[in-house]
Structure formats: structure tokens, C-alpha cells
Amino acid sequence: MNKLILISITAIMFFFKNPLSANYEKIFYDFKINNIVGEIINFNDYKGKVVLLVNTASYCGFTKQYNDLQKLWDKYKSKGLIVLAVPSNSFNQEKKNDDEVKKFCEINFNINFPISTITDVKGDRAHEIYKWAKINYGKSAVPKWNFHKILINKDGKIEETYASFTKPTSKKITNKIEQLLY
Secondary structure (H helix, E strand, C coil), X not given: XXXXXXXXXXXXXXXXXXXXXXXXXXXXXXXXXXXXXXCEEEHHHHCCCEEEEEEECCCCCCCCHHHHHHHHHHHHHHHCEEEEEEECCCCCCCCCCHHHHHHHHHHHHCCCCCEECCCCCCCCCCCHHHHHHHHHHCHHHXXXXXXXXXXXXXXXXXXXXXXXXXXXXXXXHHHHHHHHHC
16 A cells, blocks of 8 residues: 555656646747847747756846856857846846946956846746746746746757756756757
């Protein structure tokens, strides 16, 4: 009897671990967002690449993670990784406008990976990519704070999500990125 209960619990845990029931009517590559200077970033241009989508903020305690995001970009961009920062004031820690964010990132962190315009990442006003993530991956895809990370695989589906305190260069993230790239 105990074995049957253990097997049942294990099966249920695997069933609920990731949203296996996600139907993905759309994939990541079906969306667009404006970049920090107002031009359109068409995610279809990233087709077949691995994308690390990170909501960022200039006044957050995790803002130093920009350094690690740049390191990831430098190390893996030639192998097919896209690092995409999405500045957001959803947690009231972002600058007033895109120009200020752009200058802040360039001056303080020498950022040269793609950065979107300031964008809502949670709630009713969230950008459609974050609504899509929630629908297809569940609550773990909804940022609970700045520097929440969503890893998109080459098929344009969510592979994994990472909390703000998980550093971009952690083994947890880099091992998964390498697994997806190679």
C-alpha cells in the first residue's frame, strides 16, 4: 500500500513540476517589443536561439547582475544565446524614461546586449510576452521582483525560470544554457 501511495505522489509531482499541459498557441518568436531607442525587436529574428529574458531595474539591490548578464552575453552570443533585458517599473525601482535607463546601463555596466523600452511585467498591464509566459508556464514565470529570469529554448518555449537571487552566471543557469546550446 505504501509503495502505491509513493508511486502516486511521485507521478503527481512530475505531472505538476512543469506545465506539461501548455498548448503554446503562440511561441516566443511570435512576439515583438520595442527596444530602448524605440525600434521594434522582432523575436522572430531570434528563431532557433536560446533567450534569457530578464526584467531589470536601475535602483534594485540586484542591479549589479547586469555585470553577469553582460558576461553571459559575451561568452555565449556567438553560440546562439540572446540576453534580453526588459527594464520595468513594476516594482517602482526604475528610472523615469528610456534615455535615462540606456545611459545608466552603458555608463555603469557597459551593456551592449538588447534592452527593451521600460515595460510592465506583471498584472493587467504586463507586456503580452509576460502574459504568454504565465499562461504557458504558470506562476513561476511571473516576476515576483526585479531580475527574474525566463529561459526560452530553441523551440520558442519556456525551458525554466529563475528567481531574482539566482545569479545569471550561476552553475544552475549556465549548465542549462550550455545544455540548450550544444
